[in-house]
Amino acid sequence: RKEVEQDPGPFNVPEGATVAFNCTYSNSASQSFFWYRQDCRKEPKLLMSVYSSGNEDGRFTAQLNRASQYISLLIRDSKLSDSATYLCVVNGRDDKIIFGKGTRLHILP
Amino acid sequence: DGGITQSPKYLFRKEGQNVTLSCEQNLNHDAMYWYRQDPGQGLRLIYYSQIVNDFQKGDIAEGYSVSREKKESFPLTVTSAQKNPTAFYLCASSPDRGRGNYGYTFGSGTRLTVV
Numbered sequence: 227r228k229e230v231e232q233d234p235g236p237f238n239v240p241e242g243a244t245v246a247f248n249c250t251y252s253n254s255a256s257q258s259f260f261w262y263r264q265d266c267r268k269e270p271k272l273l274m275s276v277y278s279s280g281n282e283d284g285r286f287t288a289q290l291n292r293a294s295q296y297i298s299l300l301i302r303d304s305k306l307s308d309s310a311t312y313l314c315v316v317n318g319r320d321d322k323i324i325f326g327k328g329t330r331l332h333i334l335p
Numbered sequence: 336d337g338g339i340t341q342s343p344k345y346l347f348r349k350e351g352q353n354v355t356l357s358c359e360q361n362l363n364h365d366a367m368y369w370y371r372q373d374p375g376q377g378l379r380l381i382y383y384s385q386i387v388n389d390f391q392k393g394d395i396a397e398g399y400s401v402s403r404e405k406k407e408s409f410p411l412t413v414t415s416a417q418k419n420p421t422a423f424y425l426c427a428s429s430p431d432r433g434r435g436n437y438g439y440t441f442g443s444g445t446r447l448t449v450v
Binding site: 313 | 438441
């Protein structure tokens with residue numbers, strides 16, 4: 227099993243819709259979880275941390291399911307500007323940070 | 336404003352040349368990292384440093400070298416031994432010596448092309 231796995235997509239979603247994607251991780255001892263956003267030919271930028279109790283930032287909600295070892299990102303009322311690749315980041319063995327390969331999201335007008 | 340500065344933004348290298356990519360941060364972060372990203376691929380760790388004058392190999396260190404003489408600076412040299420250096424290179428830093436509890440801040444990257 228890969229340390230961090232994401233559906234590569236692309237997810238093609240009409241503007242205004244709600245979209246969600248998951249990321250699974252293999253190390254049950256992982257403690258830190260993040261979602262990053264990467265625009266085409268740009269650097270990744272931290273979107274949000276993922277807390278055990280789940281957390282929300284505007285239209286974005288992140289959740290952690292430790293039993294099934296996955297994190298999720300939900301985007302409500304999607305905007306054209308949400309089009310990007312979303313990277314899942316988990317600290318793995320020896321606290322090494324592992325980046326997923328990303329899920330591509332296209333918001334359609 | 337605090338951040339990470341990478342230069343140059345674009346770099347062209349001839350076969351057999353060594354080139355050095357600059358990475359400077361004014362965030363007072365202890366840990367710094369170099370990643371490589373190929374088109375449609377994830378980030379792969381080249382080298383990292385958790386403290387001045389110390390660094391460790393990542394997953395794909397062959398053909399690369401680094402130094403960490405100052406807390407603020409972590410330059411990456413792509414040597415002629417790196418057979419496929421064309422890629423997007425990203426430098427990152429974190430405040431907690433690599434424990435990853437606070438996430439990473441990235442520079443804007445250097446796009447290296449072999450000509």
